[in-house]
Amino acid sequence: MDVSLVCDVMMDLQGAIRPAVYLAYELTKRGYKVSIFSPIISRDVEEHLRTFGITPVNLHVRPFAKYSGFSLLWFELWAREALFRLNSKHIFAHSPVTINFSHTFAVSSRFWYVQGPTSVALRDGENELLGVYKFGYKILEPTINYADKRLVKDMAKRTVFIIANSDFCASIYKNWGISIRGVIYPPIDCKIFQPHTSRPSSDYVLTYFGKETEFTVIKAVADSGVSIKAFGAKLPFMPKSLSSHPNVDFLGRVSTDTLVELYSNALFTFFPFTHEPFGYIPVESMACGTPVLTYNMQGPRESVIDGHTGWLVESSQELIHKALRLWKQGYAPQIRSNCVKMASMFDRKFYVKKWLETLKSENSG
Template identity: 60%
Template sequence: MFDLEGCIKPALFLAEALIEKGYEISIVSPVMSRNVETHLRSMRIEPVNLHARLLSRKFGVSILWLEAWAREAFLKLNSRRICDDHPVLINFSHTLDVPSMFWYLQGPTFAALRDMERELTIGYKYIYRFLKPFIEHADRKLVIKLGGNSVFAVANSKFCASLYSELGVNVEAVIYPPIDCKLFHPTTSNPSGDYVLTYFGKETMFSLIKAVADRGVKIKAFGSKIPFIPKGLIKHPNIEFLGRVSTEQLVDAYSNALFTLFAFTHEPFGYIPVESMACGTPTLTYGFQGPSESVVNGFNGWLAKDDPEMISKCVEIWEKGFPNSIRLNCLKTAQHFDRDAYTEKWMELFKKFGCI
């Protein structure tokens, strides 16, 4: 854990809700930064840092996470460090094989890498193809172990549930990840609308972003610099790469965008469309995997069946715009994903199985 964003939010928001109810909470991670430990303590959460010795720190968070996963999948090095005096109620991780009451499913590693292959640079692509059978075998075994070590499995989307069901995991329920609608909200009633916002990350369909920019669409992209970003893309005249931004800057970027373009290779849930909707901005994305469960075509955004349709629709919206009612529908939809709705569903599940 080097920050408290993204896939950490489900654990963090639930921990805060349980603390408010008087429970003592610990969060365990193979490795934590000092800033994360300090922040957790300020929230009255006990940080349990297993101090895993990761060697890939200079390659970015994505490679670092992959190393943490490999340590557990191949050698079980992470979970060996956990003491028995830290019983686990919910395992939010794919890097710690420990007994737990609930396992929150956020996507098998091998499935993500399989879908990402087409957008990898040549060097990473060759490395992945060589390691692919070993990765898939190890991850399937790890999923089976994690499933056997938990009493109930809860998925972060219907699509994610289907991935694990194919691997033999019985999924008890689906609880979508949360956003904080007090943080993510429109910062203006008159958006500039002079750019399309997108995200650069390990799951991004970079080739599609370039195709859209080549058609004259002005794009602003946020995200950490990762080894997978084609160098030519950052220098494209129609693309402004913002890099890593603060939450406040991100909210403002969402709020002023004409719309958000979310072109992904693999996405079990998809925070980007939901965050964007909370800021009143619709998203254009694919009509499959996790994002198709939050975006309703023509109501709060648009769904494309493939790359050509995505490019065509992107240019069309850029040139013609859309009714303001879509922005209002975005705000209504976002409330269903607010942290209060998320924690309420967990509390119902806890009561159902006598956990609290």
């Protein structure tokens, strides 16, 4: 049986790419002929997929922002489809899609795995935009909102069943009048993300720099004397005062092995965000035995248990105060083992099992 999957840009195999790739691995093992379509696939990823018997279909989309950072590339690919349907025309000549993991291809599919509308992410992150980016967003906001809703509704019409990556994510689409068939949480690999040491150094707090990061909160914590290590992409709208801060060690993009070591040795992972439908960072951190301090809202509220695997707070001021308290006073050692146990519920084997059950149920129906 042929299975076609569609996903976003595949420069590596991390983040939002994992749901498609992990399912493709399992389906290939079970004898399915699997193809993965993507607007851009790096040569390394193409070779990796082929070694597992998966056929990569690189659509060779040529965006202007290809070398301008992932955030701008992500937005341009969305705009190409939302405004002009330029991405999906590359797929129409191929067989029907089994599962669409992307928000940038309005193609007919049996399943669409939704991971959050672009317009909502931009709206929630507006306060963190700087200068020309904030000015540009304010001008384009009405067009973005209209085009995104139109795109989502068009994609929903082309889909038989829609699966969300969290209850929070499902609620967004339901508010837009979109019917959600169920929720399947994204996966991590607990054989990779596990404690690196039994004696963590606990001499820094780990955080992430990305397009959903609340940089103002991180700076406030750094200003208070907390030693912070940060990983992620260098963003055009990231405050220079933060990247050059004496208490912030910005490491840029790191390998998975390095990331596991960073998680494992951190006192806690600090995750202030503007918008997060699910949140890989909290789950990866917990899998490595490190608790998470974040907001009591959206996706992270569904994985972090307050007082058991981390701490959930209601406001940015509370987040800052709690970070300082934990830095000075620490926490009970038992929390680290609680984290590992909780994160195991998000292991890829459970994710794949749920997808296989869903595919079998809907296809037999």
